[in-house]
Every structure is written in structure tokens, then in C-alpha cells.
Amino acid sequence: MSTNISEKTLQDLEFLTVLQHVSEHCISGLGKESVREIHPISSRKQLFIELHLVNEYLSSFQSENRVPNHGFDNITESVKRLAIENSFLDTEAFLKIATTSLTVNELIKFFKKFKIQFPAFYELSQKIEFTSYIDDEIKKIIDISGEVKNNASSVLKQIRRDINNIRGKIGASFSSALSKAIAAGYLDDIKETIVDNQRVLAVSAMHRRKIAGSLLGSSKSGNIVYIAPQATLAYSREFQNLVYEEKQEVVKILRTLAETIRPFTPLLEEYLGFLVHTDLVGAKAKYAREINAILPLITKEKRVFFKNALHPILWRKNKEQNLETISQSIELNEKQQIIVISGPNAGGKSITLKTIGLLQLMLQSGILIPVDERSQTYIFDTILTDIGDNQSIENQLSTYSYRLKNMRYFLRRCNEKTLFLIDEFGTGSDPELGGALAEIFLEEFYEKKAFGIITTHYSNLKVLANELENVTNANMQFDEHSLEPLYKLFIGQAGSSFTFEVAQKNGIPFSIINKAKKRVDTEKVRLDKTISKLQKERTKLQRNSDNLEKQKSKGQEHLESLQEKEDKIQLKLAGFQELYDNNQRMLSLGRKINEFLNKYFQNNNKKELNTNFNKWVVDEKVKYAKKNPLNPKTKSQKQKAKVVEKQLQDVIKKVEKEVLEKVVEVRKEKKQEEVKIAKEKATYIYKINDKVRIIDSNSVGTIDKIDKKSITINYGIFTTKTSLEKIELVQKAK
Numbered sequence: 001m002s003t004n005i006s007e008k009t010l011q012d013l014e015f016l017t018v019l020q021h022v023s024e025h026c027i028s029g030l031g032k033e034s035v036r037e038i039h040p041i042s043s044r045k046q047l048f049i050e051l052h053l054v055n056e057y058l059s060s061f062q063s064e065n066r067v068p069n070h071g072f073d074n075i076t077e078s079v080k081r082l083a084i085e086n087s088f089l090d091t092e093a094f095l096k097i098a099t100t101s102l103t104v105n106e107l108i109k110f111f112k113k114f115k116i117q118f119p120a121f122y123e124l125s126q127k128i129e130f131t132s133y134i135d136d137e138i139k140k141i142i143d144i145s146g147e148v149k150n151n152a153s154s155v156l157k158q159i160r161r162d163i164n165n166i167r168g169k170i171g172a173s174f175s176s177a178l179s180k181a182i183a184a185g186y187l188d189d190i191k192e193t194i195v196d197n198q199r200v201l202a203v204s205a206m207h208r209r210k211i212a213g214s215l216l217g218s219s220k221s222g223n224i225v226y227i228a229p230q231a232t233l234a235y236s237r238e239f240q241n242l243v244y245e246e247k248q249e250v251v252k253i254l255r256t257l258a259e260t261i262r263p264f265t266p267l268l269e270e271y272l273g274f275l276v277h278t279d280l281v282g283a284k285a286k287y288a289r290e291i292n293a294i295l296p297l298i299t300k301e302k303r304v305f306f307k308n309a310l311h312p313i314l315w316r317k318n319k320e321q322n323l324e325t326i327s328q329s330i331e332l333n334e335k336q337q338i339i340v341i342s343g344p345n346a347g348g349k350s351i352t353l354k355t356i357g358l359l360q361l362m363l364q365s366g367i368l369i370p371v372d373e374r375s376q377t378y379i380f381d382t383i384l385t386d387i388g389d390n391q392s393i394e395n396q397l398s399t400y401s402y403r404l405k406n407m408r409y410f411l412r413r414c415n416e417k418t419l420f421l422i423d424e425f426g427t428g429s430d431p432e433l434g435g436a437l438a439e440i441f442l443e444e445f446y447e448k449k450a451f452g453i454i455t456t457h458y459s460n461l462k463v464l465a466n467e468l469e470n471v472t473n474a475n476m477q478f479d480e481h482s483l484e485p486l487y488k489l490f491i492g493q494a495g496s497s498f499t500f501e502v503a504q505k506n507g508i509p510f511s512i513i514n515k516a517k518k519r520v521d522t523e524k525v526r527l528d529k530t531i532s533k534l535q536k537e538r539t540k541l542q543r544n545s546d547n548l549e550k551q552k553s554k555g556q557e558h559l560e561s562l563q564e565k566e567d568k569i570q571l572k573l574a575g576f577q578e579l580y581d582n583n584q585r586m587l588s589l590g591r592k593i594n595e596f597l598n599k600y601f602q603n604n605n606k607k608e609l610n611t612n613f614n615k616w617v618v619d620e621k622v623k624y625a626k627k628n629p630l631n632p633k634t635k636s637q638k639q640k641a642k643v644v645e646k647q648l649q650d651v652i653k654k655v656e657k658e659v660l661e662k663v664v665e666v667r668k669e670k671k672q673e674e675v676k677i678a679k680e681k682a683t684y685i686y687k688i689n690d691k692v693r694i695i696d697s698n699s700v701g702t703i704d705k706i707d708k709k710s711i712t713i714n715y716g717i718f719t720t721k722t723s724l725e726k727i728e729l730v731q732k733a734k
Helices: 007-013 014-024 029-035 044-060 076-082 091-113 119-125 132-140 155-185 205-210 230-292 312-320 349-363 399-413 431-447 457-469 501-503 510-517 522-604 606-627 635-682
Strands: 186-196 200-206 213-218 223-228 303-310 328-332 338-342 382-386 418-422 450-455 470-481 484-489 690-693 701-706 710-713 718-724 728-732
Touching: 007 014, 007 338, 007 349, 007 382, 014 029, 014 230, 014 312, 014 450, 029 230, 044 119, 044 186, 044 230, 076 091, 076 230, 091 119, 091 132, 091 230, 091 484, 119 230, 132 230, 132 312, 155 186, 155 223, 155 230, 200 205, 200 213, 200 230, 205 501, 213 230, 223 230, 303 349, 312 349, 328 338, 328 349, 328 450, 328 484, 338 349, 338 457, 349 418, 349 450, 349 457, 382 399, 399 431, 431 457, 457 470, 522 606, 690 710
Parallel strands: 338 450, 338 470, 382 418, 418 450
Antiparallel strands: 186 200, 200 223, 213 223, 303 328, 470 484, 690 701, 690 728, 701 710, 710 718
């Protein structure tokens, strides 16, 4: 598949502004540069890969497994230099290469670990070689501070050991000379300083000849001279020689390291390309998050359906000014091939046309778009635009000549895989002649089965749109009372230009407007009035329709809420039933076991107990098998059964918890009642004929006689005597 989308189309739809917004989210200079190179992707396969990469990155923002850090330094020049034979790099450049290698390897491991979440990234990363060799080899030689390690070579190790020894000797000899000079009183108050990276004595000028050494300078006043003691000079020369040898050895080591890494320069270029691409994808994803963009369904069916689409540039501008951006919904399909939008100026016709064009262009360039999730679209080979006043001074073309040249280009390139967008179609010439030519162009585009959106004020184009089967009129809604545009697209009806109404709003006197009306063809005015009246009726119907839709939506939500409550109640009832059945089964089993035990206690026959118990267990197993036959289940059925079982178990646990809480509550209430009764009994004064019983006894009797510490209870056929502490009240005497 090839795309034919010109630079003019990119400019007309302000695509470069979108790229500027995307580049703001890049984390590297190379990433920003790569954003400027974004163009519509010609390969359908590559486009789908890019879109899925961006969508995976966007999804990771809502996940615990976010894409790891992929920041990197620009190692382009270092890699180029490394490719040259016998060259070497400084330690900082090598560390940047090591970090780049490590970053890519970490990303490769991450995408492999989470390949289910990042399938497109996993496929992309698997094309790159994983190796820790580059990082390991560099880290063997260079430490994290950028210094070549002592053990990088035995020679370097010895040189640095000698340097440390010489430093010690220089320090010792200087300290000795310093002490002697102080004792002799030759030094100034500052005693010593640093000149040319070496310690020197700050000698008073009058004593300069009394100290042996090399004069390295003096103060501005000339009162102090700086002398390196003779004893340290020899050591300093040896030190300088060792430092030179160290530098030479370091260069030799770095050259050897470069030879080791040089074969990997093609891989390093791949690493850099991968990181730049990841930065680009990340920037697109962050931009998508900013504008609430998604990846709509892309099908082979020739249909464009953008629901609640927003123009991203306008949205951002309005957001900065705390203004609302009105979304648009529009559809192009085989039966609605071309839409002709009419309506007043400044009513939103052009921005609607640009919104559809820009979003389609963004999507075909691998950038997600701000539309509803139910949206879908088709990939076009060509997107053609004719937007704005394009006079060409350089080529001495008028607006109309320029537009005719554009139409010639359109006719040559248009086919069934084309999306064309024409703003103010037919303008620039005599309305009748230009309008007639515009009709022919529209019919040609229609015959070629191209998809398109046109904005116009020409009545003849509105009439033609009604006559052609798969061409539809649309209009931008306008509030006649406030004379303000509503910026809402309505499909299915042409719109009035509201010429005189807009003139009235802008302060044109009524007398002038009336004069203008008299000069207009009566039929034209009648047509415009009819359209205006229809728009009013349609606006009213739309308002009623919206209200009904809201009520329907609320009713549906209420119904769903009731259904959800019913489902919860049913599930809870099922849980109660299962809990009840389980308890009944446990009680039944307990009674049976109790029966076995009682029989065993009576006859003490262990063998009979075992026989009866085993027989009972077998019978119970047979009953269980009949109730729960083993039916082979598919994998999906098993999974579903597990889910249902888990839900049921959760409900049972919840029910058990509720029952337990209720039992605890009842026990608490019962205990409180018992305490209350106990208090009443403790203070109660028993009377003759009170009905009482002895505690832990079931027999109820009547008090016949009360002594100081005892009472007599009459049970009818016998009486008994007991103390007051051992009885409890059943019923007071009447």
C-alpha cells in the first residue's frame, strides 16, 4: 500500500503543530529531532505496529508494570569515531556507551518478562541482540567516576604506586623545608601557597636569597616571592615524568578497549535507534494521555465513524483559556460517501472539516486520536485538502485560479481510497458559473467513489447533495434567539447561512438590511426562510429527543441497579440455603454418630460398631455419588465452575459471618437479660404462693412457708425444704 499525502495537506491541517506538541514530551534531543520526521506511514503493517506500540505504552500508565526508564545520552559521534581504526574514546564517552547498552538490555529483559502486556514491544525488542559484554568490558576498565582503574594493566598499577610514593616524598621534603623556613623566620604570614599545581613557600622578599630553590613567582606588591624548595624539585620532576607515563598508559588501555568494543558499533547504532524509537513512542503515548486519545478500531470496511471527536490543537488552546471545546460526531460510509456542510460563517464548518482530516492524518502517522471508544476508521491511500485562501503571488495565481489548479490535481488523484476535504467549495468566481463548475467537480468525485467533506454556502450544491443518492447535507446549528453559533453538526439537512441575522447581530442598520433583502431573488429568500424554519423545528425535536434519551438512560440505569440488587439477593439466598443444608446435614450426621455411640456404650461391642459405621459410610458415599455424578467438564466449564464456586463460597463466608454476628448479638442480649433477671431475683422478696423451682431442676412448685433462711416448696404430692439461694422465681403469686 502506498500513501500519497502531500506536504500541502500536512500544512493545511496544521499537522506540524501537533508534532510540536508531541515533541514536548520527548526526553532526549534525538527524540525531538525524530518527531520532526514523522509522516504518514505507507506500510499498513508498520502503521499497525506503531499504533500498538503507542497503545501499549499508554496502557502501562494504568499498570504497575510501567515501561522502565529509557533516558539516554547522544552517543552518535562517539560511535562514529569508534568505527575508525586505531581511534579511541575518552572515559566519559565509554561510560555513556556502557549506560546505553545497559539501558537497552534492561528494556529487552523487561519486555520479555511482561510480553503478554507488551506484545508489540516484545516483538520489536527480540530483533535486537542482548549482550552484557559491552557494559562488562567497559566497567572492567573504567570506574563509575570515569577514572581508569588501577588494575586495568599491571604497568598502570605500578606507575600509580610510584606516583603515590613520590607524592609522599614531595610532601615530606616540603614539610621539612617549611619547618626550617618557619624556624628561621623567612616566611610571610601565609606560610605557603599553590603555584602551577605545586606547593611553594611564601618567602618574604628580603629573605629570598636565603632559601635554596626555584623562584616560581611573586605577589602583586612584590613583598612575597614563591619558591619551590630545592629538595622537592627533583621529586617534582620525577613526579611529572610519572604523570606523563600514566597518561600514555591510559591512552594505550583506552585504545585496547576501543579495539574490543569496535566490532559492536553496528549493534550500538541499533541500540541508539531502539532508544530513539522508544522515546518517540513514549512521547506519542504521553501526548495521547494529555488529550485523552485512544486507538479506535481500524477495519478493512470502508467506513469512518468518529464519535465525540475533538480538534486537539483547538482543545489545547481552549483549555489554556478555560474554554469548553465542543466535540463532533461524523460518519462516512458507502451510503454516506460525501457530506456537504452548510451554515453561517464562524459557525464551525471549517473546524469540523479540519478535525476529521487532522485526526485521520494523525492516526495514519501512528498518533492516537481524541475520539470515543466506539469510533472506527479506514486507512486511506490519499488525503487531499483545499483549505483557506491560497493566492499565489509567486506564480501570479488568483484564489480561483489556484483552486482550479487544485481541482485538476484532485481529479487526477481521486479514487475509491481517497479522502478529500474542501473548504468553501466553489468560491472565488461568479456564483452561478463557479457554482455550476463546482457541481460538476462534486459529481466527478462522487463517480470516483471517493469519501469527502465539503463546506459551502452555495444553494445549488445543497440541492445537488439532496439529489445524489450517497451524498448527504449537514449543517452547523445556530441559535436564532441569541444569534450565536452552537458549533454542533447536524447530519441530514442543509443549513441556512443566516446572512441577514448575522448582519443584524454585528450592528448593521435595519434599513440597510431591508434594502438588501429587496435586492435578493424572492425565491432565494423563501428557500432560506424555509431552511431556517426547518432548522428551528429540528432543533426543537433534537432537544426533545435529547431529553427522552436522558430519561431512557436514567431508566436503564435504575433497571440495571435493581437487577444488580436482585442478583445479590438471589446469591445471598443461595448462600443461606447452602449454609442451612450444610447445617442440617451436619446435624443428621451427628445424630447418626451419636446413635452408634449410644449403642456401643450399651453393648460395648467394638466390632459391631466398626461394621455398622463402615456400612453407613458406604451407604452415604453411594447417596452422594447419585446426587453428584462425575460429568467430564471442558476447560472453560471448569473455569466457570471455579468462578461460581468462589462466588458461592464468598457469599457463604459472608452469610456465616452475618449469622455469627447475629448469634453473638443474641447471646449478648440474652446475657444482659439474664443479668437483669438475676438482679431482680437478688432484690426480690419471695411471697407465699410464688411459683419457683430449684436451680438446674425442671419441677415447679409453690411456696408454702417462708422462714428466715429457708422456704418450704409444695409440689402437690410432696413438699421439700431448701434455702433461698438455691431457688429461682418462675411466676409471681397473683
